[in-house]
Amino acid sequence: MPMNPLEFDRRYGELDQVVSAYAGQDADDAPDRPSEALTAYLRHTWHIRPWALSVAEQQLREYARNPPGRLRLRLGEFYPVPDVGLPESRIQDWLFLLADHIKHSAESGEVPPPSAPRTHWEWQARFPELAQFLGGWFSQDMPDEFDDHDAAVRDYDTTTDRGLVARLVGELHELLALDLDEADYALAVAELGMEVDPPQPYSPSGWLALVATSLGGFRPDHGPPPGDAS
Template structure:
């Protein structure tokens, strides 16, 4: 019988986050240098959930020390390590290597400095609500669902909790503060799930600034005359 969510997270929750960080990335970690994927995981986790790093190190080490046997695989009571391009015989040593890198980072206090996200996972983890907004309201189906971009923004505003709305505005300002080239902003919104172009004549950053301004301005509420 497969594990329930609580048991899964207790055993593998942070291990799963580390594995997700390798989506679309090469597992080319060495003894001397962590990969781009692991560096992105360390950077984001240090700055947002530093307490999770020792948990990740322990879960990686526990899994590598006691990989699932045939019975657990048959019952579905295990975490399936995704294919990261390594031979089966190399995965166990790779997990130990990741645990060693995380342990070294924690013990030395070496925190990767803030930087522009470099992997798909890091974009999604850092700008979670913006990813929900762009992928949910600006997918390739947007022209069939809304009259225009403004209508999609209005629908998001009307259907979203004000606290999440405020979080989105904060993430928009954080993204704009990165001061990227327009080609990099185009890549950023694509990484975050936007599948349509910004409305003419706006560039990606210009449209993001417009959305931040619109959503950051309280909507006037008019009651009946006294």
């Protein structure tokens, strides 16, 4: 019987975060150098959840020490490591190597320097609400669902909780503060799920700034009009 979500997170939740960082990336970690994927995981996790590093190290070692058999995998009682491009015979040593790199980073305080995201996982992890906005409202189906980009933005604005809208505005300002080249902003919106071009005549960064401005205004709740008993 598959594990319930709480049990899964207790055993494999942070392990899954580490392995998910390798989606589309090479698992080319070496004893003297973590891979680009693991560096992205360390950079992001140090920034928002440094306590999770110890959890990741523990879960990686425990899984490597007690790899699941085929029966328990079939029953859903273990985490099946996704294909990361390594032969099965190397997975155990690779997991131990990841745990060693994470332990070294946590104990030495060696943190990857701040930078723009460098992997798909890191873009999605760093800008989750922006990924929801661009992937949900600006997919390739957007021209069939909305008259134009402004209509899609208004739909997001009127159907989304105000706290999430505020979070999106903050993420937009954070992304713009990275001061990337325009080609890198085009890459950023693609990594975050946007499948249509910005409206003319805007560049990707210019359109993101426009969206941040249009969503960033405070809308006070004045309450019911005078004399309205409701």
